[in-house]
Amino acid sequence: MGKFPKRAAMTLGTVAIASLLLAGCATSGTSAGGTTSAVSKADITKAMNTPATITFWTWVPKIQSEVNLFEKKYPKIKVNVVNLGQGATYYTKLESAISAGSGAPDVAQVEYTHLPSFELSKNLKDLAPYGAADVKSQFSASAWNLVASGNAIYGIPQDSGPLGLLYRTDILKADGVAAPQTWAEFATAADKVHAADPSQYLTDIPSSNGSAFLGLFQQAGANPFSYTGGKTVNINLNSATGKKVVDYWSTLIQKGDISTDPDFTDSWYQGLASGKYASWVAAAWGPVFLQGTAAKTSGNWRAAELPQWTAGDHASGIVGGSADSVLSSTKHPIASAVFTQFLNSDKQATLDFATQQFLFPTTAATLSNSEFSDQKSPFYGGQQVNKVFAGISSKITGQFGSLPFMDQVYDSFNTTLGKAMANGGTGMDAGLADWQAAVVKYAKAQGFTVTTN
Amino acid sequence: MTTTSALRRTPRSAKKYARPSTFFTIVGIVALVYFLAPLLWLVLASTKTNSGLFDSFGFALGGKFNLFQNLADVFTRQDGIFGRWLINTVVYAGISGIGACLLATAAGYAFAKYRFPGGRGLFSVVLGAIMIPTTALAIPTFLLFTQAGLTNTPLAVILPSMVNPFGVYLMKVYAEGAVDDSLMEAARIDGASEFRVFWQVSMRLLTPGMITVLLFSLVATWNNYFLPLIMLNNPDLFPLTVGLSQWQSAASAGGGGAQADFTPIITGALVSVIPLIVVFLFLQRYWQSGLATGGVKG
Structure with a gap:
């Protein structure tokens, strides 16, 4: 004492x-x-040879092995990896460390959907002057679009979540249903599966997950949000495309063919393990995630593209995924920027991410690397699941924007559209309109100028 | 022994037992099930594999008996950080408990045995402070500690946990009954200083009450989640509550690299409550006497 x-x-x-x-x-x-003037090569070389320690907040397990590759190449730079978990508490911690003025990291993992909120508060460093534009060509276009804002680059893509369909081939076979190629076929299949066994549903569209529902919007070609810095946001949930998606699911839910249980709950995990849901509209991180909870159904699952609105299309959306960003408060901007680029574009580091930590790759080289794409998974009956998702990823053309307050967007989904879904699917049209109104109202209250194109 | 005399004051044997009421027996059984069922679930779930959690009934053993593998996973995950969290929790709870006990004893004794200007007013403030949940004070405390540069240190968790208004109240009530004024008089006449009267005479008599306060503070700090959550940014400093919730968020959030790995969290939760259960079983008579003191004298 x-x-x-x-x-x-x-x-x-x-x-x-x-x-x-x-x-x-x-x-x-x-x-x-x-200024947008680039940092010179000489400055970068000098900084990378000056001893420095940078702190990196991330929730990727065992990331130290990839970080070691960086420290081996740049022995003067030490990286202090801090794992503080993920989700809302992580962002609260990051924000409070930033506003406290001490304790904030140099580099932080940030989900794509949360980049705009840190961009708004000017807490992210634009990486374009630090050579980020030079690595752009190595990344898949769909992932790069998520970190670029105008000419500025607010992070280097670490992993991505293109959407596909994981389905139980044994259940579909027993019910005499082929894997649906279009949403029209999907609706017919949903009817058959539920009629054959009333305790089964072709899929579960969670009424508690606005983020997942927005993925379906994206696949249909809607891009309801955009934000390119400043105080203007575009919010257009209630578009013709948005209504089309909502009407489609409204019909299926009202017929009782589709369940709307909240996801990532105990009963949802049980539903996947017991065959209550015969498929899951899952992002690319889903296949490995599912293996851990539904071991008894191993061998019965398959991965495929999402059913399409127009036969022969290859559209998809992106749910989840994150970038590594450099915070404005860093004392080592060059070392931090080079670190984010190395970690997410180095051949070995990105391959290890894909094969050891099961992060879905964002670089073209790893997506086509046979060590990744040719992996056969017994859980999926020996299917090359990674190849399926790599194919989906390469065909994504849409641009998916986020607002600087996505948590608010998801929250208001639960009280509007999600509520109508949970109540049997009636009034989903009104629910969509309410969702749009709620998000617009919040944006205006925060002092944004709102456009609705 | 002072301990037994404190216990004997509870009028257990004085009254005849009334006829047992069926209604209250049922209520008692329902309450028992309500409180024990989650614990039973925790024990059973700790023995299952990850997918066993989701394809077997919650209140039955299911699939492979995996308890020992789960325990090994808990203590080896992230280079064995769980052991570190366990030690942190013991240190935080232990130091806070002892500190809170000494502070509360000194303050309670002073309120009970000394008349000084503003004493009644100050005691009312202490009583009022009991009504304010510590969670509500966490954010103001965080801002204060940021100013002092103490966030992200063990002191940030220990110092606020040492203040226990309920302990002060309990010790005042206890000191009023346990320490006789004439005994203090005698000590003074023998030439003891006021501090010596407190430290060597009164404190002996206050021991049962002190242990009660120690236990209350120990448990409160052990279970505290929000204060360490906002104070600490370094996983090596986390207590079990924050660490386990970090694992939980990683397992249930989905997203890149996410794996629904629930067994280490559930088994970790089981391990984290065992020390408290042991402490409680050994020292439960102090709990009872402490609670009774507050009830009868308040």
Whole structure:
């Protein structure tokens, strides 16, 4: 106890110094944000040979092995990996560390959907001057679109979540149903599966997951949100395409052919394991996720493209996935920027991400690497599941924007459209209109100018 | 022994037992099931494999008996960070418990045995503070600690947990009954300083009450989630509550690289409650006497 005052005084001292340094950084940071002049090669070489330690917040398990590859190539730079979990508490921590002015990392993993909120608060460094544009060509276009905002680049894509369909081939066979290629076939199949066994549903469209539902919007060609910096947002949930998607599911839910149970709950996991749901509209991280909870159904699952609105199309959406971003407050912008680029474009690091941590790749080289794409999974009857999703990923053409307040968007989904889904599917049209109205109202209350194109 | 005299004060044997009421027996059984069922589920779930959790009935053993593998997973995951969290929790709860106990004893004793200006007013403030949940104070405390540069240190969790207004109240009530004024007088006449009267005479008599406060604070800090959640940014400093919830968020959020790996979380939760159950079983008589003191004298 006697030591306490000394220690407190020391900590106080360090914080005082740190805040002085941060204040200095903030001023230079804002001026650098305006200029787009590139950092010279010589500056980068110099920075990468100057000893520095950068802190990296991420929730990827065992990421140290990929980080080691970076430290081997740049021995002067040490990376301090901190795993603080993910989800809402992670962002709360990140935001409070940023606003406290100390304790924020240099590099942070941020989901694509949350990039705009940090972009809005000017807490992300534009990586374009640090050579990010040079690595652009190595990434799949659909992933790069998620980190680029105008000419600015607010992160390097780490993993992506193109949507596909995981289905129980044994259940479909028993019910005499072929794997549906179009949504029209899907509707017929849903009817048959439910008629054959009233306790079974062809799929579950969760009434609690706005993010997943937006994926279906994207696949239909709707891009309801856009934000390109500043104080203007575009919100158009209630478009003709959006209505088409909602009407389709409304009909199926009202017939009782589709379930609307909330996902990632105990009963949902049980539903997947017991065959209550014969398919799951899953992002590319879904196949491995499913294996861990439904081991008894191993061998009965298959992966495929999502059913299409027009036969012969190859449209899909993206749900989930994240980038590594550099925070404006960093004292080592060059080392941090080079780190994010190396980690997510180095051949070995990205391949390890794909095969060890099951992150769905964002670089063309890894997507086509046979070590990744030719993997056969016994859970999927020996199918090359990665190849299916790599194919889906390469054909995504749509651009999917996010708003700087996606948590709010998902929350209001639950009280509007999601509520109508949970109540048997009636009034989903009105629910969609309510969702649009709720998001617009929130945006206006936050001082945004709202367009609805 | 002071302990037994404190216990004997409860009028257990004085009254004849009334005829057992069927209604309250049923209510008692329902309450028992309500509180024990989750624990039973926890024990059973800890023995299952991950997919066994979802394809077997919750209150039955299912599939392979996997408890030992699960325990190994808990203690080896992320380079064995769970052991670190366990030690952190023991340290935070232990130091906070002892600190809260000493502070509350000193304060409660002073309120009970000394008349000083503003004493009644201050005690009312302490009583009022009991009504404020510590969670509500977490954010203001965080801002204060940020100013002092103490966030992200063990002190950020320990210092706020040392303040226990309910403990002060309990110790005041206890000191009023347990420490006789004439005994203090005698000590003073023998030439003892006020501090010596407190430390060497009164504290002996206050021990049962002190242990009660120690237990209350220990359990409160052990279970505290929100304060360490906002104070700490370093996983090596996390207590079990925050660490387990971090694992839980990783398992149920979905997203890139996510794996629905629930067994380490469930088994970890089981491991984290065992020390408290042991402490409780050994020291439960102090709980009872402490609760009774508050009830009868309040």
